[in-house]
């Protein structure tokens with residue numbers, strides 16, 4: 001009986017109303033369009049510094065965010081335009097920040113990789129790989145000490161699982177029973193290095209479990225699947241008793257390729273990569289997103305990524 005009720009609940013969560021579905025789509029398109037504009041401005045030198053795009057991964061941030069309330073915390077990586085917009089940071093404040101203007105969300109002092117918005121409890125934007133994880137645990141500890149019933153969602157890439165901070169943070173979150181939702185955006189690559197080339201254990205759910213944080217893997221290209229999994233996870237994290245049982249949870253979202261733009265990559269090279277990824281996606285019958293998308297099927301993802309970044313050709 002209970003199982004049937006849980007299944008009905010899961011089905012209801014997976015199927016949004018028309019308005020909810022349109023809202024999810026609108027948010028993903030907002031991220032996509034803002035980033036397309038940002039890369040255009042970056043290539044003509046109006047945006048300086050680094051610019052890491054979230055294109056292809058929109059469904060992760062947009063799927064997780066509805067599970068969070070205004071009292072909850074969000075910590076993200078240097079690829080955080082998506083999380084910031086989905087959390088409600090105005091697009092104008094994000095763009096102004098990239099321009100380095102005083103009316104940017106970090107008063108123009110952070111730029112693309114350091115978007116902050118205290119009122120929305122959006123705590124970065126962290127350029128250091130894995131750097132957001134201890135911040136998230138600290139925020140959750142602060143909430144626990146002040147008896148605030150908030151959940152902290154912490155986004156990080158698969159590259160962060162190679163960092164000591166990943167293990168230290170998950171260990172303390174589990175040990176101190178802190179309400180943290182760890183969201184790994186697993187696009188299978190840390191810069192040019194495939195996960196299997198730097199990790200002996202590539203199952204990130206198992207890695208989290210080894211630190212006492214149970215988790216689940218979800219298709220990060222499917223916004224409804226992410227939304228349902230995030231809601232289940234946040235309910236479990238927030239509803240767990242303060243003693244006994246587990247409190248922190250992890251969600252590993254297989255994500256599409258996010259293209260990287262930085263000062264050492266020529267704009268035309270970026271566009272060539274995007275074009276070739278789109279070409280490959282089309283010719284494999286997988287024209288799912290506009291720039292560089294890949295479904296979470298490991299051998300295909302590796303093949304395509306090998307073409308996206310020529311330096312990987314033949315190595316995966």
Ligand SMILES: Cc1ncc(C[n+]2csc(CCOP(=O)(O)OP(=O)(O)O)c2C)c(N)n1
Nearest residue numbers: 079127128129157158159160187189190191
């Ligand atoms: C501690 C640290 N080491 C190295 C780097 C250089 N670096 C920048 S991005 C990156 C790869 C990160 O990969 P991942 O976490 O999977 O994020 P993705 O770019 O795939 O979203 C590295 C190693 C860094 N920023 N911080």
Ligand SMILES: [Mg+2]
Nearest residue numbers: 157158189190
């Ligand atoms: Mg990665």
